Amino acid sequence: MKKISKKKSNELNKLGSINKIRRVIEILRDPDGGCPWDLKQDYNSIAPYSIEEAYELVNAVEKNDINEIKSELGDLLLQVVLISQIASDQGDFNFDDVADEISQKIIRRHPQIFDENYKINDLPQESWERIKNLEKKNKNNSNKSTLDQIENNMPTILKSLKIQKKAASLNFDWISKDQVLEKVDEELNELKDALKEKNNKNIEDELGDLFFTLISLSRHLNLDPDQTLKKANQKFIKRFNKMENIIEDKKLKWHNLKSTNFKNLWNNAKRLINED
Numbered sequence: 001m002k003k004i005s006k007k008k009s010n011e012l013n014k015l016g017s018i019n020k021i022r023r024v025i026e027i028l029r030d031p032d033g034g035c036p037w038d039l040k041q042d043y044n045s046i047a048p049y050s051i052e053e054a055y056e057l058v059n060a061v062e063k064n065d066i067n068e069i070k071s072e073l074g075d076l077l078l079q080v081v082l083i084s085q086i087a088s089d090q091g092d093f094n095f096d097d098v099a100d101e102i103s104q105k106i107i108r109r110h111p112q113i114f115d116e117n118y119k120i121n122d123l124p125q126e127s128w129e130r131i132k133n134l135e136k137k138n139k140n141n142s143n144k145s146t147l148d149q150i151e152n153n154m155p156t157i158l159k160s161l162k163i164q165k166k167a168a169s170l171n172f173d174w175i176s177k178d179q180v181l182e183k184v185d186e187e188l189n190e191l192k193d194a195l196k197e198k199n200n201k202n203i204e205d206e207l208g209d210l211f212f213t214l215i216s217l218s219r220h221l222n223l224d225p226d227q228t229l230k231k232a233n234q235k236f237i238k239r240f241n242k243m244e245n246i247i248e249d250k251k252l253k254w255h256n257l258k259s260t261n262f263k264n265l266w267n268n269a270k271r272l273i274n275e276d
Contacts, residue, residue, distance in 0.1 A: 002033035021077065022095060025085045042086060050079040062227075108135075129169035146170065157226045160215045177220040180213065187213050242269035 004012070004027060015023055028038040053076045060068035084095035109128045111118035120127065136149055146166050150159060167173060174180045187210040194202035218225040243265045247254065257265075 004033075021081050022085075025078075025081050029082075029085050029089060038082070041082065043083065046079065046083055046086065050076070050083070053079055126169075129165075133169065155226075157215065157229070160212055161219060161225060164216055164219055174216065174220065177217065180217045180220050183213050184210070184217060238273060239266065239269045242273055246272075 008027075012020065012023055012027075025038070028035040031039065053072065057069070057072040057076055060072045080098070081095060084093070084098050088094040107114045109131050110124065111120075111127060111131075112124060122130075133146065147163055150162050150166065154162065164173070174183070187206065191203065191206040191210055194206045215225045218228055243262075246265055246268060247257075252261075
């Protein structure tokens with residue numbers, strides 16, 4: 001690892017935006033004096049960082065922290081440029097290929113905007129899914145069913161949501177949220193029956209069906225199930241912390257508290273939070 005020359009440094013500082021970060025990564029990946037850490041990275045080693053950076057970006061967006069959003073977008077862009085450089089070093093593809101392919105994909109999937117001969121009267125999301133499915137059928141995985149094409153390592157809630165959206169794109173879906181609510185009641189009753197029977201396999205199956213149906217309900221309510229659950233987590237933490245403070249202030253002992261005590265403390269915590 002060695003420092004770049006003053007001439008190269010000046011040339012680097014004259015570059016703008018995307019060209020600058022691409023050149024920075026090229027220098028770090030240069031076998032002659034590059035950074036040892038960057039040089040040893042490959043697709044597998046760098047992929048987890050991409051997921052981490054995406055979550056950090058979402059967190060910044062949720063906090064509505066504009067400076068942090070900008071910073072996290074930069075970190076995510078770094079992953080794209082670095083992986084593209086790894087690919088370029090291996091002769092697979094480069095950043096320009098990535099940018100060109102996504103541009104073509106966006107144009108292709110928005111025929112209402114970019115194709116003057118497009119006459120189909122559909123919504124953007126409908127044409128997007130239809131064209132996307134057609135593209136996948138034309139690839140080597142054309143022998144796979146629609147749902148088998150969904151990535152296996154996707155987070156579980158997101159995968160359930162994607163499964164349902166894929167099915168809905170083929171008109172296999174509930175018509176209204178009221179129908180989904182009825183299905184929630186049905187699945188809940190089936191779970192209760194399984195609990196009465198004390199059949200562990202049926203309990204797991206019915207609980208899974210209930211989870212899956214609740215995700216469908218969130219979709220029909222136009223609510224993101226992951227974000228909805230995240231907010232519920234945050235609400236529970238806030239209330240629990242308040243209850244914990246009450247217990248400590250009153251010098252109570254957790255192991256001495258009964259269910260009725262906890263219920264009263266919990267309701268008190270909720271009331272105090274609402275008054276804040």
